[in-house]
Amino acid sequence: MVYLDHASSVPVDPRVLAFAGQYLKEEYGNPSSLYALGLSTKQAVEEARVQVAALVHAETPSTIVFTGSATESNNLAVRGTALRNRKKGKSILVSAIEHVSVLNPAKDLQKQGFDLGFVPVDRYGVVDLGFLEEHLAPETTVVSVHYANDEIGTVEPVREAAAIVHEKGAYLHVNATAAAGRIPIDVQKDGIDLLTLSGNDLGGPRGAAALYVGPGVKVQTVMPGGGQEKGLRSGTENVFAIAGMGEAARIAALEMEDEMAREKAVRDSLIKEVLTIEESYLTGHPDFRLPNHASFRLSRIEGESILLNLDTFFGIQVATGSACTSRTLEPSHVLLAIGLAHEEAHGSVVMSLGRSNTLDDVPLVGRAMKETVTRLRSISPL
């Protein structure tokens, strides 16, 4: 089996599991309780906060709010910030290729009377900073531009975007789900006000994520309750997943540089191999892209068929932006936003690498892709 879908889920690092397992077995106290069994889990949560803050160079651990998923963090960031600052204005801007967990809360706000604008991207998926500058109004409160796109791998000019956003007194939210642990992130140098992080994407368990809320950034809770996480995210803490996320963040900070250099070499070799196929094209930016990420489009065949063929005959797992894997039957909004025609956007393949991938995978994936494309094109009337 060759697993090439780390943008969708990363296997839990065995070291993380060994560390966090104690919070399922022995250390099961509620962090809000006052006896020793609770206090030790409270301490585990606070240690994780320190590790996550360190990964993104946050000012203090207290800027990290734990949530249950990146989707929840994105909702808290977009909805919570827009609602809390609505006296300043009811205008928000998001880039056109954001994840649906940013787009949908933004569209929901639009239904509630907020003015929503979409920042276009160029053919590589880079946000149009000129458009952003032009369309930021004094009423704009929050702008959301992700660190890197999980489908085409493009890394955004976040620092430049932050400078523009701050000039108009708005907040910048950055979804770093795909980027964290893969490229260095420094929220202070980058000028990021709100940053979404996912535990699972770092090699932690599912069920924990975080939102960095910079000092002084005003956010309203979207999950009122017992007042955990400074009142921003109520609910008994998922200590196992949070401790695991902290450990995964610690490992990422230590090993990212070497591991990403290794994965990038495998990725580059993979891109070279796949692009030997006729009518195959790299999508996303050739240089400003995540080191573990390759994405392609292939003419005259359809993405779900490619995915199914690779899985069934070769045991290779990839993703696709194909309409046929979505509920809408519309091809990926990301591929349409970078200017691909509908018929071009149907044939997409996304390969995102992780620790298990080595150079040994490259000839197998290359051969599998060639045979898959040949087979499906022989069936295709185009």
Place this chain on the structure above:
Amino acid sequence: MEDRPQIGYSKKVMDHFMNPRNVGDIENADGIGTVGNPVCGDLMQVSIRVENDIITEIKFKTFGCGSAIATASMVTEMAKGKHIDEALKITRQDVADELEGLPPVKMHCSNLAADALHEAIKDYRAKKEGRKEAIEEPAR
């Protein structure tokens, strides 16, 4: 292959995806039907050879997802050897039923195979009528 569910497809859909029957074109086919559109991500082409109104040979080509390939393969199996009047009665639902079901989201767009078959039969009839008229009409 490991026995794991794939995109909610039945074993029969997977079998027809992995081993599609009757792939290709028929040279000088008696009828060709093409439906769908590459813009939508699904394009099906069915070609038939007909003798005494019986479909003796049938082939398909498909641009589309796994269930598009499987439905096209299945419809060729269902129509082969049938009288054209009987083949015209095959519906999209019949094809889906024969494949032991399709995921609901796939029913609309990827299950166009019966339509392609019907178009091929209509094309055959039109050509036959054309030939008949050509024979009956005196040469000018």
